[in-house]
Amino acid sequence: MAVDAxxxxxxxxxxxxDGRLHRDFRALGADFANIGGDFIKLVDxxxxxxxxxxxxxxxxxxxEHDLIKIDGDFLKVSASFLKLDSDFLKFGDGLSNFxxxxxKIKFTDGPSLADSxxxxxxxxxxxxxxxxxxxxxxxxxxxxxxxxxxxxxxDDFLKIGGDLQTTGNDFSTLGDNFLKIAGISDLKVVDQAxxxxxxxxxxxxxxxxxxxxDFLKIGxxxxxxxxxxxxxxFDQAFIKYAxxxxKLDSDFLKLDTSLASLGxDFLKINDVLHLKLESAPTPExxxxxxxVATLVGDKGQPExxxxxxxxxxxxxxxxxTPQHG
Numbered sequence: 001m002a003v004d005a006x007x008x009x010x011x012x013x014x015x016x017x018d019g020r021l022h023r024d025f026r027a028l029g030a031d032f033a034n035i036g037g038d039f040i041k042l043v044d045x046x047x048x049x050x051x052x053x054x055x056x057x058x059x060x061x062x063x064e065h066d067l068i069k070i071d072g073d074f075l076k077v078s079a080s081f082l083k084l085d086s087d088f089l090k091f092g093d094g095l096s097n098f099x100x101x102x103x104k105i106k107f108t109d110g111p112s113l114a115d116s117x118x119x120x121x122x123x124x125x126x127x128x129x130x131x132x133x134x135x136x137x138x139x140x141x142x143x144x145x146x147x148x149x150x151x152x153x154x155d156d157f158l159k160i161g162g163d164l165q166t167t168g169n170d171f172s173t174l175g176d177n178f179l180k181i182a183g184i185s186d187l188k189v190v191d192q193a194x195x196x197x198x199x200x201x202x203x204x205x206x207x208x209x210x211x212x213x214d215f216l217k218i219g220x221x222x223x224x225x226x227x228x229x230x231x232x233x234f235d236q237a238f239i240k241y242a243x244x245x246x247k248l249d250s251d252f253l254k255l256d257t258s259l260a261s262l263g264x265d266f267l268k269i270n271d272v273l274h275l276k277l278e279s280a281p282t283p284e285x286x287x288x289x290x291x292v293a294t295l296v297g298d299k300g301q302p303e304x305x306x307x308x309x310x311x312x313x314x315x316x317x318x319x320x321t322p323q324h325g
Contacts (some may be wrong), residue, residue: 021091022263024084029259031080032211035073036249042066043242067141074135081128085121091266092117099181113181116174123167130160147226154226157219161212168208175201193272197265204262207255214248 096114178198
């Protein structure tokens with residue numbers, strides 16, 4: 001049967017959108033944790049150079065390596081946001097259709113489920129671009145930095161802080177929407193999956209807002225480094241503001257844990273949809289399966305998933321290939 005073939009096909013958990021999201025969210029969490037750890041390593045390495053100028057410190061290969069490593073971390077986070085962006089939007093469109101048509105749930109107040117997913121999609125793209133800019137500006141600090149260079153990095157930190165604040169608030173809105181779903185449906189297993197998902201989305205919102213505050217504070221720290229002199233004493237600065245970097249590291253670790261938990265939620269929803277598919281393969285579920293199956297590539301997909309729910313072959317597919325990252 002087509003359904004069985006799809007469920008067993010190459011271990012769909014690894015190829016499905018929600019399976020990819022599981023890995024992508026965990027990867028993003030690990031990237032954030034790496035940044036925190038590398039900032040702590042930098043603080044530790046410059047502590048032995050207290051009192052020396054930036055020009056002398058720049059000769060210390062350990063410190064220079066730390067700065068380059070952090071720059072690479074920023075670029076990795078930028079790439080992770082874009083990688084996560086496309087799959088998250090696909091998953092959101094598929095689930096929005098499932099909620100609206102299968103569970104017959106309409107939102108009468110606040111943004112719809114689909115709107116919330118698309119808003120976070122925009123957040124991811126904005127944040128990715130700003131991390132990319134931060135990486136380009138931060139690498140300049142490995143050289144003899146001028147006050148103007150420090151101001152640029154400070155501005156970048158402040159901008160990312162604002163991005164993450166917006167993202168956190170949007171995750172909280174999405175979490176509220178999922179909590180509205182839980183308890184409305186008569187499908188207990190679906191309710192439980194959405195309830196857990198909504199709760200974890202709210203946690204991520206809180207974590208992102210905490211990290212945002214940390215970035216804003218570090219941005220202000222960097223701008224305080226820039227004065228009228230030509231010499232920026234990074235060794236003393238990183239020691240002076242070490243507490244802010246330790247706070248960032250702590251909040252990154254919390255965010256890493258929350259993102260991993262959300263990744264597990266996607267796998268749970270994947271299981272719930274498969275159970276629903278086996279018991280009642282409705283057109284809406286079949287269309288969601290089609291959206292997931294397209295990610296497998298040209299290796300094949302179930303025949304029954306190729307016909308739009310309305311039977312109109314001219315209807316565009318629910319999901320399209322993203323045009324970005």
